[in-house]
Amino acid sequence: MPRVWRYALVLTRRRDTADDLSQNTALRALDRAAQYTPGTRLDAWVFTIAGSIWRNDLRAAAVRRGQGVVPVEDVDLADGRPDAETNILAREVLSLVTELPDAQRDAVFLVYVEGYSYLEAASxxxxxxxxxxxRLAAGRRKINEAVKGKEAEG
Known part of the structure; x- marks a missing residue:
């Protein structure tokens, strides 16, 4: 569930909405467990459910978009962080990812953060x-530009 919540946070950019989305995702997955195909990636199936719920919510309530971005300092990263320097770098990268346009952000998160293949992310x-x-190429370009801009400042 932490990965589902993190994906929900990337989609929604709000803690409270991410909580609701991850809970709704779990409920729908349980309700539709018979639709899961054994031998396929369960996590990809659950992420697909989360994305579907979120897109449906956006269609039903466009006011959710753009309300309250979560500061990256408040995001709980995966456990097992080796050291403070790695943690700082991970937060900086996550911050850059969350600043991308929605379509690029979703693709970058699924492929580079969650480790899905291009085909799995497309699905x-x-x-x-x-x-x-x-979207990945455009996202990489924007992240590289942001990094170069920060290096020029520092």
């Missing part, structure tokens, strides 16, 4: 693989 997001690749 979760219900888009073509080429679109995932395009």
């Amino acid at each position: 979760i997001l219900d888009i073509p693989v080429g679109t995932v690749m395009s």
Whole structure:
């Protein structure tokens, strides 16, 4: 559930909404457990459910979009952090990822943070693989520009 909540946070950008989305995702997954195909990735199936619920919520209530971005300092990263320097770097990267436009942010999160293949991310997001690749390239470009801008300042 921590990974589902983290994905929900990336989608929603709000802790309270992420809590609701992850809970709704768990409930829907339990209700539709018979639809899960054994031998496939359970986590990808659950992420697909979360994305579907979120897109449906956005269609039903557009006012949710853009209300209250979560400060990256408040985001709980995965356990097992080796040291403070790694933690600081992870927070900086997550901060840059959360600043990306929604479509790029979702693709970057699934592929680079969660480790899904391009094909798996395309399936979760219900888009073509080429679109995932395009969004990743654009996201990388924006992150690189942000890093170069910070290096020039510092």
